[in-house]
Amino acid sequence: xxxxxxxxxxxxxxxxxxxxxxxxxxxxxxxxxxxxxxxxxxxxxxxxxxxxxxxxxxxxxxxxxxxxxxxxxxxxxxxxxxxxxxxxxxxxxxxxxxxxxxxxxxxxxxxxxxxxxxxxxxxxxxxxxxxxxxxxxxxxxxxxxxxxxxxxxxxxxxxxxxxxxxxxxxxxxxxxxxxxxxxxxxxxxxxxxxxxxxxxxxxxxxxxxxxxxxxxxxxxxxxxxxxxxxxxxxxxxxxxxxxxxxxxxxxxxxxxxxxxxxxxxxxxxxxxxxxxxxxxxxxxxxxxxxxxxxxxxxxxxxxxxxxxxxxxxxxxxxxxxxxxxxxxxxxxxxxxxxxxxxxxxxxxxxxxxxxxxxxxxxxxxxxxxxxxxxxxxxxxxxxxxxxxxxxxxxxxxxxxxxxxxxxxxx
Amino acid sequence: xxxxxxxxxxxxxxxxxxxxxxxxxxxxxxxxxxxxxxxxxxxxxxxxxxxxxxxxxxxxxxxxxxxxxxxxxxxxxxxxxxxxxxxxxxxxxxxxxxxxxxxxxxxxxxxxxxxxxxxxxxxxxxxxxxxxxxxxxxxxxxxxxxxxxxxxxxxxxxxxxxxxxxxxxxxxxxxxxxxxxxxxxxxxxxxxxxxxxxxxxxxxxxxxxxxxxxxxxxxxxxxxxxxxxxxxxxxxxxxxxxxxxxxxxxxxxxxxxxxxxxxxxxxxxxxxxxxxxxxxxxxxxxxxxxxxx
Numbered sequence: 001x002x003x004x005x006x007x008x009x010x011x012x013x014x015x016x017x018x019x020x021x022x023x024x025x026x027x028x029x030x031x032x033x034x035x036x037x038x039x040x041x042x043x044x045x046x047x048x049x050x051x052x053x054x055x056x057x058x059x060x061x062x063x064x065x066x067x068x069x070x071x072x073x074x075x076x077x078x079x080x081x082x083x084x085x086x087x088x089x090x091x092x093x094x095x096x097x098x099x100x101x102x103x104x105x106x107x108x109x110x111x112x113x114x115x116x117x118x119x120x121x122x123x124x125x126x127x128x129x130x131x132x133x134x135x136x137x138x139x140x141x142x143x144x145x146x147x148x149x150x151x152x153x154x155x156x157x158x159x160x161x162x163x164x165x166x167x168x169x170x171x172x173x174x175x176x177x178x179x180x181x182x183x184x185x186x187x188x189x190x191x192x193x194x195x196x197x198x199x200x201x202x203x204x205x206x207x208x209x210x211x212x213x214x215x216x217x218x219x220x221x222x223x224x225x226x227x228x229x230x231x232x233x234x235x236x237x238x239x240x241x242x243x244x245x246x247x248x249x250x251x252x253x254x255x256x257x258x259x260x261x262x263x264x265x266x267x268x269x270x271x272x273x274x275x276x277x278x279x280x281x282x283x284x285x286x287x288x289x290x291x292x293x294x295x296x297x298x299x300x301x302x303x304x305x306x307x308x309x310x311x312x313x314x315x316x317x318x319x320x321x322x323x324x325x326x327x328x329x330x331x332x333x334x335x336x337x338x339x340x341x342x343x344x345x346x347x348x349x350x351x352x353x354x355x356x357x358x359x360x361x362x363x364x365x366x367x368x369x370x371x372x373x374x375x376x377x378x379x380x381x382x383x384x385x386x387x388x389x390x391x392x393x394x395x396x397x398x399x400x401x402x403x404x405x406x407x408x409x410x
Numbered sequence: 411x412x413x414x415x416x417x418x419x420x421x422x423x424x425x426x427x428x429x430x431x432x433x434x435x436x437x438x439x440x441x442x443x444x445x446x447x448x449x450x451x452x453x454x455x456x457x458x459x460x461x462x463x464x465x466x467x468x469x470x471x472x473x474x475x476x477x478x479x480x481x482x483x484x485x486x487x488x489x490x491x492x493x494x495x496x497x498x499x500x501x502x503x504x505x506x507x508x509x510x511x512x513x514x515x516x517x518x519x520x521x522x523x524x525x526x527x528x529x530x531x532x533x534x535x536x537x538x539x540x541x542x543x544x545x546x547x548x549x550x551x552x553x554x555x556x557x558x559x560x561x562x563x564x565x566x567x568x569x570x571x572x573x574x575x576x577x578x579x580x581x582x583x584x585x586x587x588x589x590x591x592x593x594x595x596x597x598x599x600x601x602x603x604x605x606x607x608x609x610x611x612x613x614x615x616x617x618x619x620x621x622x623x624x625x626x627x628x629x630x631x632x633x634x635x636x637x638x639x640x641x642x643x644x645x646x647x648x649x650x651x652x653x654x655x656x657x658x659x660x661x662x663x664x665x666x667x668x669x670x671x672x673x674x675x676x677x678x679x680x681x682x683x684x685x686x687x688x689x690x691x692x693x694x695x696x697x698x699x700x701x702x703x
Contacts, residue, residue, distance in 0.1 A: 055528055190673065218672030221632040223623060224425050226550060227667035227675070230417040233548075246530050250624045257539040258550035259417075280532040280624045282539060410539075 040083040041076065041342050043068075044103030045113045048120060051091030056321045057116045060138050061086060063325020064113060066310045071329070077336050085109060089120065096120045100127040110342045113328050114153075116321070118142035125153045132346030134353045136331050138324035142192050146373040152353040154370050156327040156363070157293050158378040161196025164269060164291035165241075166379035167394040169204040171403065172239075172265075179405075181205075181238035181264060185214035187228055187252060188243030197269040197291065198243025213237050222248065229255035236261075242268035250280045257284055257410050264406035265289065273320070273383065273390075286388065287407035291380035294323035294365045295392050297400055298381070302330065303364040327363040334361050366398070416547050418668035419661060424553040426660020428622075430653040431560035432615045432633065433640040434567060435608035441584045441647030442604035445495055445507040451630035451637065452515035453609055457483065457616020458625050459522055462531050465620075472533050472617050473559075479613040487609030488602045490514070495605070496598065515630065522627035532624035556618045563614045564653055567607070571649070580604050584647065639679040643686045645693025654695045658682075 045064060048057035068082045076082055085107055089095040096115055103109050104127070114137025115124050121140030125148070128135040135153045141160050145153070159166070172181060184205055188198040195217065206212055213235040216228050229252065232240060240263040242252050249271025256266075271277055272290035281288075296307055296318060306326050310318045335355045341348040360369040369377050382394035384403060391401035432454060439447040457479050464475035494514075498506045541550040571577040579600045582590035591597050619625070636659075644655030659679060667675040686693060 216671060219676050221635070221676050222672050223632060223636075224421070224663070224667075226421045226425070226553070227418050227664050228672060230414060230421065230548075230668055233417075234414045247624050247626075247629075250530075250532065254539050254552075254622075255550075258541040258552075259548045260541070260543070274530070276530045276532070276624070280530065280534055282534050282536065284539060 038080055040081040041078070041111065042083050042085055042107065042109040043111045043113055044085050044087075044100065044107055044109035046087040046089045046096050046099035046103070046115050046120075046124065048091035048116055049086070049088040053091045053116050053120070056139065057091070059319055059321025060116050060325040062310065062314050063138070063322040063327075064329060066306055066313060066322065067326045067329030067333075069313060070305070070309060071333060077333060077342060078340065080342070089115060091117075091120070093120055093123045097123045097127050100124050104128070104131045104133060104344065108344060110344055111332060111336075113325075113332070114138055114140065118145050121145055121153075122148060125150050128152065131344075132349050133344065134332070134335070134349045134356065136328045136356065138328045139321070141196075143196065144192075146375050150374060152349065152374075154331065154353075154356050154374040155376055156331050156368065157324055158365050158368065158376055159293075159380050160375050161193045162200035163378075164197040164380040165201035165267065165382075166204070168267060168289065168291070168382050169201055171382075171394055172205065172210070173208045175405075181210055183211045183213045183235070183237045184239045184241060185216075185232045185235055185237035185263075186212065186241050186243070187214070187216040187218065187232070189245055189248055190217050190219050191243075191245070194243040194245060194269060196243070198241050201241055201267075210239075218248070223251075225251035225255040226258060228252065229259040229261060232256065233259040233261045237263055239263050239265040239267070242266075242271075244268045244271050246271045246274055246276070250277070253281045253284050253288070253410070262409050266407060266410075267291075267382075272385070278385065278388070284410040285385045286410070287384060287386070287404050289382055289384050289393070289403075292320070292383045292392075293380050294320045295381060295383070295398070295400075298364075298366070298392065298398050300364055300366050300398075301362040302326075306364050323364050327365050327368070330363045331356060331361045331368065334359070413546050414668050415665065416545075418664040420547050420549060420664075421553070422661035422664025423657060424549065424557045424660075425664060426657030427557035427560040428553070428615075428618065429636065429640055429660050430656035431556070431563055431611065431618065433637045433644075433652045433656055434564060434649055435611040435615070436637055437641045437644065437647060437649045437652040438604060438608040438611075440641065441649070442580065442601050442608075443491070443495060443507075444503055445511070445605075446504055447511050447608070448508055448634060449511040449515040449518065450608075450612060451633035452518040453483065453486075453612040454616040454619055454633065455625055455627070455630045456518050456522065457613045458533075458620035459526055459531065459616075461617045461620045462526075462533050465533050472535070472621055475617055476614060479617070480610050483609040483613035484606040487606035490609070491602045491605035492598075496601070519627045519630070526627065528626060530624045530626050533620045535621065538621060552622045556622060559614060559618050563611060564649070567611065567649065570607070576600070576603065580607075636679050639683040641693075643682050643693060644695050648693065648695060651693055651695030655693070 047061050068084050071082050087099040089099050112128050112133050114121055116139045118140040121137050125135050129150050136156050138156055140155055186198050186202050188195045214232050242249055249268040267289040272288050273292050278285040307318045335352045336342050339351045339355050360367050381392050381398055383390050384393045386401045392399050393403035436447055436450050439445045460479050461472045461475040464470055465472050537551045541548040579595045582595050583597045583600045587597050640656045641652045644651035662678050663675045666678050
C-alpha cells in the first residue's frame with residue numbers, strides 16, 4: 001500500500017510538473033520583456049479538464065484564455081503581462097483544494113480564478129478564503145455556495161437559480177387582465193438548481209394570483225414523462241413551466257404533445273438552450289421559452305469582440321461557459337485597474353474584494369453587481385424559438401425579437 | 411379523476427411492455443448462467459447509438475437497423491460468454507460476474523463517449539409525438555410501437571424456447587446442467603448461444619429506446635435498478651415471470667405517478683423489490699427453479 005501511494009504521489013507530481021511546463025510554453029504567456037522588474041501577473045486556476053465536468057471545464061478554460069489574450073494585446077494588467085497557470089482537478093473536490101493550496105503557496109500566484117460547478121467551487125473557495133484571496137468564480141449558482149460565510153467570493157453570472165425567470169414573471173404580470181395566465185403547471189427535476197429556477201417563477205406568479213394547478217417534482221431516474229403530462233393535461237393549465245435539464249425537457253415536451261396539452265406558454269430551463277434541443281423535439285421547439293445567461297448576439301460591451309476572438313483562437317462557436325470564464329476576467333480586470341494593485345497579500349486582495357462588492361461591472365453577460373454574500377443581483381435573459389431561430393425576447397434593452405404569446409400549438 | 415386513472419393505467423401497461431422487452435435478456439442470462447449482467451443497459455444504449463448512426467448516416471427508418479444490430483449483438487453475446495464469462499470461477503460466479511459486467515459497462519460508456527462525444531443524441535420520428543385517442547385516453551404512438559415490438563420479440567423468444575431444438579437444449583441447460591450434458595447437450599455452446607439471444611433482445615430494446623428518449627453515454631445507469639427490480643419480482647431466470655412483473659410494475663408506476671408523485675412512483679420499484687425478497691425470494695411468478703425460463 002505504501003509503495004502504491006508513493007508511486008501515485010510521484011506520478012501526480014510528474015503530471016503536475018508536466019502541465020505546469022506545458023502551460024508556460026504557451027505563446028503570449030512567455031513573451032514578457034526580460035527587463036521588466038515585477039514580471040507577469042500570474043493567475044492560478046484549477047479546472048475539471050477531465051472527468052464528469054470536462055466539457056464545461058474546457059469551455060471555461062477557453063473563456064479565460066480568450067480574456068488573457070485580449071488583455072495582453074492591450075498591454076496587460078497595470079502594464080504587466082497576464083500569465084494563466086492551469087491545473088486539472090479531474091472533477092475531484094479533493095484535488096481542487098490541493099491545487100489551489102499549491103497555486104497560492106508554491107507558485108505564489110497574484111490572483112486566482114474559480115473552477116467549474118458548485119461542487120468544486122465550495123472546496124476551492126475555502127482554500128482561497130483562508131489565504132485571503134479574492135475568488136471570482138464562473139459556475140457556482142447553487143444557494144449553498146453563498147451560505148458558507150465566504151467574504152471574498154463572487155459569482156460572475158447574471159443570477160442565481162431563483163432569479164432566472166424574473167424578466168418572464170415581470171412580463172406575464174404586466175399583461176392586461178384578459179391575457180394574463182390564470183393557472184400554471186410546474187414540473188421540476190429534484191435538483192437544487194433546476195427546482196430553484198421553476199420555484200422562483202412559481203412563487204412570483206402565485207403571489208400575484210396565478211393559481212398553481214400542478215406542482216410535480218420528479219427524481220433524476222425518471223424515464224417516463226407521459227404520466228406527469230397526463231396530470232398536467234387533466235388540470236388544463238394556461239402555462240407550463242419546467243425546471244429541467246436536457247432529457248427531461250425533451251421527455252416533457254414530447255409527452256405533453258402526445259397527451260394533447262396545448263398551453264399558451266411553455267418555458268423550460270437549460271434544455272432549450274442546448275443546440276441538440278430542436279432536433280430532439282422535432283417541430284415542437286417553436287415559441288418555447290428558456291432563461292439564458294448569455295447570448296452570442298447580445299451587444300453588451302466586449303461581447304462581439306469575445307465571440308470573434310474565440311473564433312480566431314479556437315475555431316468553434318462560443319457558448320455560455322466560455323462567456324462565464326471571460327466574465328470572471330472582465331470583473332477582476334476592472335477591479336485591478338481601479339484599485340491599482342495585484343499583490344497576493346490579504347490587504348491588496350481585500351481592497352479588490354471591496355471594490356467588486358460595491359461596484360457595477362460591464363461584462364459580456366450584461367452589467368453585474370453583487371450582494372454581501374457574492375450573489376449576482378441581475379436576472380437571466382429570456383430566449384424564445386421564433387421561426388426556428390433562437391431570439392432574445394426579454395429584457396427590452398437586449399431583445400432581438402418580440403416575445404410571441406400565446407404560443408403556436410405544438 | 412376516473413379518466414386520469416384510466417390514462418395512468420393505459421400508459422402503465424404500455425410502459426410495462428417496454429420494461430418487459432428491456433428486462434428479458436437479463437432474465438435469460440441469469441437463468442442460463444447464473445450471471446448478473448450489469449452491462450445489459452449499457453448494451454441497450456450501444457444499440458441505441460448504432461441505430462442513431464444508421465438512421466442519420468443512411469437516412470433509414472430506425473427499425474431497419476435491426477437486421478444489422480441483431481446478428482451483431484448475438485455474435486457479441488456469444489463472444490462475451492465464451493471469452494469472458496465462461497472463464498470466471500464457478501464457485502463465486504454471481505459475484506464475479508457483477509464485477510466483470512460492471513467493467514464491461516464502463517468500457518462501453520467510455521467508448522461511446524470517445525466516438526459519439528458526451529452530447530445528447532436522439533432519433534425523433536414524426537410519429538414520436540402523436541397519439542391515438544380512444545374514449546378520452548391518449549395512447550402515444552411511440553409507446554404503442556414499443557409495446558408491439560416488445561410483444562413480438564418476446565413472442566418470438568418464447569417460440570424459440572418452447573418449440574425449437576435449441577430452445578429445448580437451452581431449457582435443459584437452465585434446468586439441470588449436468589443432466590443435460592449426460593443426454594448429449596453441448597451445454598457450453600448452448601450457454602454461449604443463450605447469452606447471444608439475450609444480447610440480441612438488447613439490440614431490439616435499444617432501437618425502441620432510441621425512439622422514445624434522448625440519450626448520452628451514461629444514460630444506462632438509471633435503467634439498471636429498475637430492470638433488476640423487474641427480474642427479481644418476476645423470479646430470477648424466468649422470462650415469462652419477468653414479463654408479467656414488468657407490466658405489473660409499469661402499471662403500479664403509472665398509477666402512483668398520476669395519483670401521488672414521481673418520487674413515490676420510482677420508489678415503488680424498490681418497495682416491490684424488498685417485499686419480494688422478504689415474502690417470496692424466488693419471485694412472484696418464478697415458480698420452482700427447475701421450471702423457470
